Amino acid sequence: MNAMNYAFLCAAPPPPNGLKTAVIGSGPAGLSAAGWLACAGYEVHVYDKLPKAGGLLVFGIPGFRVPARRIDDAAQKLTNDYGVRFHFCTKICTQDKVCESGDEFVQEMVSLSELLHEFAAVLICTGSWRSRKLNIPGENLPGVYTSLEFLFPLRACKLAQTRIAAPQVEGKNVVVIGAGLSAVDVVQSSLRLGARRITMLYRRTMDEAPAGRMEIKLLRQRGVHWVERATPLRIHGGEQVQKLVYSQANDPEKKEMDVDFVISAIGEVPTNPFPRELRIEDVGQEDSKWLQMTKFDGVFVAGDVLTGPSKIGRAILSGLKAAESLDGWIKAHRLDHARESTAGQEESHG
Ligand SMILES: Cc1cc2nc3c(=O)[nH]c(=O)nc-3n(C[C@H](O)[C@H](O)[C@H](O)COP(=O)(O)OP(=O)(O)OC[C@H]3O[C@@H](n4cnc5c(N)ncnc54)[C@H](O)[C@@H]3O)c2cc1C
Structure with a gap:
């Protein structure tokens, strides 16, 4: 059985662009975003609280419908061929309470601020795991x-x-x-x-x-x-x-x-890992120039955590859109930064 290919935009990764991005959640939204970003030359780190990639595809939908092997192979391909690094059993959160399905596997907790310190941008793809x-x-x-x-x-x-x-x-x-x-x-x-x-x-x-x-x-x-x-x-x-x-x-x-x-089985609600800091409901409501960016610069969101429970295809599309938007934001941000420092140098010389 063939592995799913989440890095379908390029046959091989381009030369590294020297920038690191983090993706929280390795469901279809996170995997497709990771593939897109790897094809744009980023060093991509994917964090998931579970011990394997796939999100609901692997840990929700029964194996007789979606064979877990196909997702395992897809993640392996992202690692081997595109250098994507997976950090499993790692929960990204601000609250230390462990109380959701899947938290049984958590071995390490990392905060959003730690990620923001290390990465040029962060994408949240944590799905809808809290049941009604x-x-x-x-x-x-x-x-x-x-x-x-x-x-x-x-x-x-x-x-x-x-x-x-x-x-x-x-x-x-x-x-x-x-x-x-x-x-x-x-x-x-x-x-x-x-x-x-x-x-x-x-x-x-x-x-x-x-x-x-x-x-x-x-x-x-x-x-x-x-x-x-x-x-x-x-x-x-x-x-x-x-x-x-x-x-x-x-x-x-x-x-x-x-x-x-x-x-x-009456539905799930989005699992926002930062409920106190971030209202994901507000994403897209304000006039942000950057699609799927939260109120925090460089923090984007995609998949079911943004839309509520949906479908695999929609989650993949959402991950791809967010990755493209995140890439645009990083490029514009670096340009602004470069312009500011050039202006500063000109002022000090003038
Ligand atoms: C039982 C069931 C059956 C379904 N059947 C179908 C179907 O037949 N066809 C279809 O198209 N869709 C189906 N869906 C819907 C589909 O599975 C989802 O729409 C899709 O998986 C959403 O993808 P996602 O990447 O947004 O989130 P998910 O697949 O939910 O992945 C989110 C990932 O984030 C991780 N995570 C969460 N919080 C944290 C945190 N704080 N730190 C680190 N990691 C975290 C989770 O461990 C998980 O791996 C079904 C859903 C369910 C529940």
């Missing part, structure tokens, strides 16, 4: 997961040495709330793991499912139950979750379902 909550009673019971809390351990156990335990759904009743790509991946993984009964519960109709009607129909053909126009109200249980109470449109009666696992 259901906000209903019982959500914190054992057996209730978000989609990434469920999928990440399955991938992490396979790909790296870890003590993270994979959820044991074999022979169990699983209910998945949501009908997007994450929900479909949770259902498919549960099918493979031998869950006894799987039910998808969605607030709208099959035609409105973000994963598409076809995808849901295929799952139904494999025995997955579908409950539409349904709203989860409460989860009951003790040591383990036992029942889900929900309502359905146009039916005043509340309904109950026996469950061993409840997995909410």
Whole structure:
């Protein structure tokens, strides 16, 4: 199987331009940006808190859909052929609290100011890893997961040495709330793991499912139950979750379902590593000359952390655009700098 090629703009790297750039996050946005920058002659350093490159492609989407090997080979190619340096298990942050999926692997913390000190510019590509909550009673019971809390351990156990335990759904009743790509991946993984009964519960109709009607129909053909126009109200249980109470449109009666696992796949929100310092929502709102640059000079942003959960192709495009913008900013910045120092010299001579 061929490696993906993220440095598709050049057959071989050009002579080094003597400048260093940092990319935070090695998902599709970070990898495509790293490839672009390497092809522009930069020394590129990519930081990721996980032990391998790929982001959600490797640690979210199940391996039977995107083989991790292809991404590994792509990262290897960037290193061997283009000199890109990966720093894995390294989290870039300003807060010392370790509390997100993937933080189990962190061995080193580096601050944004350290990066800004060392690099000409920094690109943030940290994705959308924080899951939305259901906000209903019982959500914190054992057996209730978000989609990434469920999928990440399955991938992490396979790909790296870890003590993270994979959820044991074999022979169990699983209910998945949501009908997007994450929900479909949770259902498919549960099918493979031998869950006894799987039910998808969605607030709208099959035609409105973000994963598409076809995808849901295929799952139904494999025995997955579908409950539409349904709203989860409460989860009951003790040591383990036992029942889900929900309502359905146009039916005043509340309904109950026996469950061993409840997995909410209702979307993720951007994982901004600098929430106190940087409002990523503001990027692009102000009249910045530089596309995807934050309020900090030389700090750019790309991929799902900027747009919210999207698609692989959009993340790649966003990474490429940010890399080009960052390159433009560095060049203009250096020109301004050179002009200022020439003017200073002329003044002192005059
Ligand atoms: C379950 C699931 C299934 C999906 N299926 C599809 C699909 O079929 N087709 C499709 O097109 N899209 C799919 N998507 C969406 C797609 O995976 C994302 O849009 C894409 O991966 C976003 O790329 P990214 O580079 O912005 O971020 P990510 O892929 O999320 O990568 C972000 C990287 O940043 C790292 N990171 C985060 N914070 C820090 C930090 N502080 N310091 C260092 N590193 C950090 C993370 O470890 C991660 O490696 C799916 C998403 C999910 C969750």
